[in-house]
Amino acid sequence: MVDPYPPERPLFAISMVLSALFWIGLAFLFKLAPENELLVIGVDQLAVGAAILIILAYLVAHLRKARRVAYLRGEAVEIGTKQHPDLFSRLKSTCRRLGIEARPAAYLFQNPEITDCFSLRFQGASFLALNGEVIGALTDRQGAIDFVMGQELGRIDDRRAPWAAFLLPASVLPLIGAAYARAKIYSYDRYGIAACKTKVDAAFALAVGASGSRRWKSFNIPQFASQSNDNSAFWMSLDELISPTPWLSKRMAHLRAIATNSESFVPRRHPLAYPIAGLVPNIGTRAWVGLLRVLVLALWVAMIVHAGTAANDWLLRHEIIDRIATRFQPTPGRVTSSSAVSEVVETPKPEDAYTSLDADLKQLGELALARQVAQGDIPCEIGNPEAIKLRYRWTRYAFSCDEPVVYTMIEHGEFEPGRLAYIRQYDWKRKRILAGQSKP
DSSP, X not given: OOOOOTTHHHHHHHHHHHHHHHHHHHHHHHHHTGGGTTTTSHHHHHHHHHHHHHHHHHHHHHHXXXXXXXXXXXXXXXXXXXXXXXXXXXXXXHHHHHTOOSOOEEEEEOOTTOOSOEEEEETTEEEEEEEHHHHHHTTTOTHHHHHHHHHHHHHHHOTTGGGTTTTHHHHTSTTHHHHHHHHHHHHHHHHHHHTOSSTHHHHHHHHHHHHHHHHGGGOOHHHHHTTTTTOOSHHHHHHHHHOSSOOHHHHHHHHHHHHTTSOOOOOOOOTTHHHHHTXXXXXXXXXXXXXXXXXXXXXXXXXXXXXXXXXXXXXXXXTHHHHHHHHHSOXXXXXXXXXXXXXXXXXXXXXXXXXXXXXXXHHHHHHHHHHHHHHOSOOSOOSOGGGSOOSSOGGGEEEOSSSSEEEEEEOTTSSSTTOOOEXXXXXXXXXXXXXXXXXX
C-alpha cells in the first residue's frame, strides 16, 4: 500500500462533510416537497428535474463503462503468457512491488481517439488498458513502463474510489473540487514511482507527455521540474486553481522530491486568484461529465434557496430577528453619546414613551381606517409596515381582525419599574385609547 499525497486526506474529509450536507439537504428537500406544492414552486421543479437527469447520466456513464470493457475484449490484445509476455511479466513485477494481490486483466490497444492509458472497474472485475503509442514510445526506456502501469494500478487500488459517487456534490464546488482532483493525481504518481526499480524512470514517463514520443529522449528533467518555480502570476495561479489536473512541471518536481527524499519547491500562488477561483465551479471538460456537474450545481442552488427560506421562516416565527433588531433600535428618550468607546443610556421618561406609543398607534389606526373606507371590512394589516416611519419598531404593533383596534404589548417594567405587563389599545373608529388602557 502506497501512502497517498499528504493533502489528499484533509481534502477527502472536507469533501465528505460537504457531500453529506448535500445528500441530507436533498433528502429533506424531497421530504418537504409535497407540502410545498412540488409542481408549482419553480425551485422544487428544478430539483426534481435535475435529480432525474442525474440518474440518467449515471446510467449513461455505466453504459459507457460497459462499452469500454466490450471494446477491450473485442478489439484490444489481452496481455498474457502467450501475448506480449514481456509486458505480462512486467505487470506481475509491478503488482508485487505495490503489494497488489488481485492482478487486473491487462490489454494493449491502439485507438487514435484515446491518447492515454486507462483503468476501470466493472461488475467486480478490474481492467488495465495500455495505449500502444505510449508503450511503443518507451521501448528504449522499459523501466518507464512500470510507472505507467503503477499509475493505473493506483487508480484500481484506490480505497477511496468507491466514494466517488457520494463525493460528486463536493467535486463540483469551486476550489475544493479541483484541489481534491489534483491531489488524487499526485497520489497516483506516487504509485507510479513506487512501481519503478529506478526512480528516474518515472520522470521519463512524464517526459513523453511533455515532449512527445520522439523528443522525450533529449528531455532535460531538472530544467523542466524548475520551470514552474516562478509561475506565481495571477493568471497562472488562477488557471491552476480552477484546473482538476496539476501542471506536468509540478508533477515532475513532486516526483524528483520523492526520488531524492526532499521537499519540492512549491511557489506561492497569487492571493487575488483565490477569490476569483472561488466563483468558478469544477465543471470538467468532457461533455457528459460537464452536464452531470451542472445538474448537481442546480441541486445545490435549489437546496440553498430552500434552506435560506426555511431558516428565514424559523427566525421570523420565533421572532429572533426582531429581538436582535430591537436591541439596536433606538427608542424615544434614549440619549446616545457620540463616543466610540462607551455608550451612555438614559431610561426614557414614562410620559415621553407613552406619547410616542400613542402617536404610533394613532398613525397606524388612521391607515387602517383609510383601508376600510377603500376596501371595506376590518383590515388585519395595512400593507407594508416597514415603509412607515414610526417611533418604535413596527413589529411591536398588531391589528385585531375582529375589532377596529390596533394594539401593543407593554412589557413588565418596560417604562415604569415594577409595573406589570399589559396591552395598550387604540380604537381607530372612535379615535381614542380604550378605557382602562390609558396612561396612569
